[in-house]
Amino acid sequence: MSRGVAALTVASVLLAVCLALGAGEVWINPLHPLSDMERTILWELRLPRLLIAFAVGGLLAMAGSWFQVLLGNPLAEPYVLGVAGSSAVGAILTLMLISTSIVLMSAGAFAGAVAGIALMMAFVHLGSGRLLLAGVVLAAFWSALITLLLALMPNRDIGLAFAWMMGDLSTSAIPIPLLLLFWFAALIAGLVLSPKLDALLLGEKHAMLLGVNVSALRGTILLLASLVTAVAVTAAGTIGFVGLVIPHLMRLVFGSLHRYVLPASAVGGGLLLMLADSAARTVIAPAELPVGVLTAMIGVPLFLWLLLRRN
Amino acid sequence: MRLVLLFLMMWLLAPQAQAGERILALSPHACEILADIGAADEIVGVVDYCDFPESLSKLPNLGGYNRIQVEAAMKLKPTLAIVMNDGAPAVNKLRALGVRVEASNPVTIDAMLAEVERFGALSGHQHEAAQQVHLLRARLARLKPGHSQKSVKVFYEIWDDPLIAAGGSSLIHDVLTHLGLNNVFGAIAMEGPKVNIEAVVRAKPDLIIVAAGNEKVREQFWKKWLGERVRVIGVNADLLHRPTPRLIDGMEALAARLSAGGGLHE
């Protein structure tokens, strides 16, 4: 990684952190002496949010890069195989049948995600084309199920269901230290698998002839990527676009090899989500926009610009 | 002859007052208001959550306010339907089948009182309606604070997680304003905006109103962020969220609690 790029990365991280800490209805300058209230806001509200955003954004971006190589398709992203759909079903069922508590809904989301993953594992041996097809169809099924549940549920709960699906970074059902640890563990696991994933970029036959056990690798990556997505969705709801756009952006800057793309995505995804969250908190303050809206607003133009530029 | 003319005049002047109306009360507030003005007997069909008075829940239930079962409704041979969403397909169907449709969606106290009068005319109970409105206005007048009172800043917590406030276009906002309270999020032109803790801390409310039953937990929570000074009280959501005469009951209860705690008018 060239020194210029490294410097740019560090600068971006610092900028995003400052924005995340500083922005909001109250613009706080972290460098000046703080009043008690400002200190409370900074440490107990903005810092946890920043950390959750960073971890979740990084997890989604890592998962996105893995799904893209697993399915051999750059349009893949963490929700393409239906993990988000099944976890939303889990959260909504919990909402309808058990409790409106966010913690329990998150547990339901995780259970839903696990069920979705288990289903997908049955198809992984079919090869990437069929796996993608199965996943897309399954995702559509979860979508239909969600619509059904929304139609059946009492009107007052519909708002809650949507609020969960649109994503919320202010709290996480998973304790923050655990979330950060998971981010780190996912990054390490991914780096270990990077050489084999790189081989998979050449196609299955080439990968096999480079000594890779392709079927084992595909199963492992599907499991890892799905688990990472499940954790992200459990912590913060279904936030889109991070997992699709960030890996591509990182490939443009750092090349296609996973040993660079992966850590770059882990950090870049975190940055994007931190920025999106800062904007979500500030744009119509004191009210908040759903953060998924901001990732789309930032992510989609960025993605389209990338597409045009690549031509 | 004069009697006949008088009768004729009354009959002509009140063209909407047909005795024996068969009314579909397709929203909870329509049910309550009609019952309140003595028109409960005219109601033939209701929807979900038409639970006050309780006798109404025994009537045929035609679905949710946004999912009306038209066939079941028509079997009841209705003459008038009072609905919330005028453009909904089911509503259009009812209109096409010859049922008179009136839309009702009051979001302020004044609008609610206007509806009481209007329902009176629609159901042929103008007299009771006028009486009821007169009484309600009197009670409201007693609730209005005097001019020299300092305004208390209030945050009305509609939901705890995600944190949702009562915005400027909500009925609650009108209620709070009428009671002389200053809704800290009144400037947001939404009904139920999502806010974050930071915004509440920044607004420094003196009073926080939450849903009854959740009081203790929320009190602990908000005292942590705003200090011991803040007062947290719980209210019966049903009484304050529905644009019906019971709203005034809710307002009186709230006012009583506030002055009992010495917090309403400083």
Place this chain on the structure above:
Amino acid sequence: MSALLLQTKGFGVERGGRVLFHELALDVVRGSITVVIGPNGAGKSSLLLALAGVIAHSGDCLLQGRNHRAVDRNEMSRQIAWQGELPPTEFGLTVAERLDLAAGAFGASNRAHAVEAMELEALLHRTLGELSSGERQRVEIAAVMVRDCPLWFFDEPTAHLDLKHQQRVLKLLRDAAAEGRTIVTVLHDLQQASAVADQVVLLDGHGGAEAGEAAGLLTSERLSNLFQVKLQSIHNDGHSLLLPDYRS
């Protein structure tokens, strides 16, 4: 170092329930070039993949004296480098990155030579998607050369290439064999086959497989039968050229 790198007995491959070929007895000697010939669908590509341990096969095969099936994936990859289908271009891999991947864990000791031989210096920083199919083919050939493997498998190495590069590749094969590299390649063009082959494997497309010396098998009667095409024999400079008559 034994001279016999590959030895098969009763070797056969099936696909989709159909036997492509069976009972192939093939001995591949170090430093030789074995060319696989046959009509479409006869199983030529499958033969390479089966020898490389990627697809299943019946019968036995010894790789450097060891039972093929007992050799683990990594070791196989150390022994054999394969050129086959063009890798996908969706992910924006550059030529340089693709060559790095070919080296894998084994080191790219021969990279500079591979780049030079296939004239890739100017293309190193272009992405695979930007290249013509001929250029991508050259990258694939170079990828085989990057590592220092004893066995090189090629599946139609001259496909997509212009005449100049076709000739270059064939010369490359001959030079590599002379240096001790062992080559097994599928070729469609009969002239190219006869120009490089020491040994030939004929797959007839009906399950039959035969291996033997090139001179003995590359005759107009055998090949006319194999391809169901009339071949003429033209003598040129002491060599025989076998040409189909496209005008008939």
